[in-house]
Amino acid sequence: RSHCAVDSGKQVAIGTGEFEDIDCGLVLKSIGYKSVPVDGLPFDPHKGIVPNIRGRVLRSMSDDHFVPEEGLYVCGWLKRGPTGIIATNLYCAEETVASIIEDLAQEPLTPTSSHAKQGREGLLQLLDSRNVRVLPFSAWEKMDSEEKRRGSMKQKPREKLSCWDELLKVGSE
CATH class of the missing domain: 3.40.50.720 (NAD(P)-binding Rossmann-like Domain)
Incomplete structure (x- = not known):
């Protein structure tokens, strides 16, 4: 208190x-x-x-x-x-x-730049230029499901996947 x-x-x-x-x-x-x-x-x-x-x-x-x-x-x-x-x-x-x-x-x-792109296509081009990998929602659903599965084995709501390589592997299975 x-x-x-x-x-x-x-x-x-x-x-x-x-x-x-x-x-x-x-x-x-x-x-x-x-x-x-x-x-x-x-x-x-x-x-x-x-x-x-x-x-x-x-x-x-x-x-x-x-x-x-x-x-x-x-x-x-x-x-x-x-x-x-x-x-x-x-x-x-x-x-x-x-x-x-x-x-x-x-x-x-x-726009602050004459090269500014509009909308989703502009965002995707920006992310691509920065080598950012975009995953679909279905990949997140797989990661979410796996975290919950691992958590249930430990009587927890979830067990976070904390390694990028592991996250990407689970998301692309």
Whole structure:
């Protein structure tokens, strides 16, 4: 168990030392950690965020002057830092979507490259150029089935296939 306290003007959870065991088959952990930089995006390492205004990513033109990067947006922890609850993420996303809608109303976004490809064919060409192997949904179904089969042998929901070669072998059988 924990209780809420205020430290330097921020709410923090403080453990009480009291624990409760809950019998369950699966536990998911979601704890806020400081974000890390994303290649090609500006990043504030002290705040752990991409500099933004209402979700619009800001490009640094000098040490103290920022301008929005056209067509580039951010939300969630990368926008505001690892704080809040699920409802905070919803509000954060709504604010970013509102910025996108405002920007589209002023001027439709244009492709950033004259070589930009549209749709599925463009995506497949991009993946091919990067030597990314695309598998059909039926391959995923085979992998899923095999993980569940292996898990059932250990009284678990599934046993993850953790090696790429093994995943590809199972998916192509």
